Amino acid sequence: MKDFVLPNNSTWNAQFVYSTACKLADIAVAEQQKLTTEIKPDNSIVTQADKLVEDTAIAALANPANNTYVIGEETIKELTQAELNQALTGNCYIIDPIDGTVPYASLTPLWGISIGFAQNGELTDGCIVLPGTFEAIISYQGKVLYGKGIGALPKFEQLVELSPELKNNCNHPSRVLVINQLIAKTKQVEGLNRGVTTYYSIVFPYVYLAQGRMAGICAGLNIWDAAAGSAILRKLGFHQSFTDGTPLTFNIEQDYDFSMFKQGQARSRQMMIVSKDQQFSEDLVACIK
Known part of the structure; x- marks a missing residue:
């Protein structure tokens, strides 16, 4: 897991985030082949992949020593109020490990992985990968890059700038x-x-x-x-x-x-x-x- 070590900074590193998102996508696709589902108290569906992907993302992105935290759909309720406050005012990755659990559990391609980033409580950057359609979008140096691969998510260097x-x-x-x-x-x-x-x-x-x-x-x-x-x-x-x-x-x-x-x-x-x-x-x- 050495390649899941966060670079020693607290700013948006697009190449690293994108590499992480693609690895999370690989995990989700592999887990889809051995799917188990549960019903949450709000009657929504959760799979074994949701927690695994989120835990892997936290291990990759969280760095409390550098004032960098993670808020995730499946783990936010495990935070203390103090930990949440630190995340809301520091550098914070905001993770949806599998957005679209219903299509994911139905083995249809309309799902994705979402990683947002906030500094000092303000949303600044984001990355979304769509493993089912091999598409990706990410903010990079004030721009937005997009790409669609053939049979796999595109490499970072294959992404091209979207025009506003x-x-x-x-x-x-x-x-x-x-x-x-x-x-x-x-x-x-x-x-x-x-x-x-x-x-x-x-x-x-x-x-x-x-x-x-x-x-x-x-x-x-x-x-x-x-x-x-x-x-x-x-x-x-x-x-x-x-x-x-x-x-x-x-x-x-x-x-x-x-x-x-x-x-x-x-x-x-x-x-x-x-x-x-x-x-x-x-x-x-x-x-x-």
């Missing part, structure tokens, strides 16, 4: 609005002149929105769902706000409620909307009743 101008394609009539299951079950979408879809994995909408291939995302999310994608779209100049119009601050304590962390929850304080600009976001939100 791609977001201008988001209002094409073929682009759909992505909503989460809660909105789909409790609200109506009226007067929208484009398609609507729900998801079981938010990382796919984040990756494709970054490429201008979706109209927007409207959802309430836990911090580990949103951290990487939100940081990536921030660098590309996307508009991100709560549905009442209040802009996201990207300060994780201001945008997310950690009061229920012992129950494994750290949800956004309201439903969030992400799109190419403020007016487009307002138009999308106006259609959700």
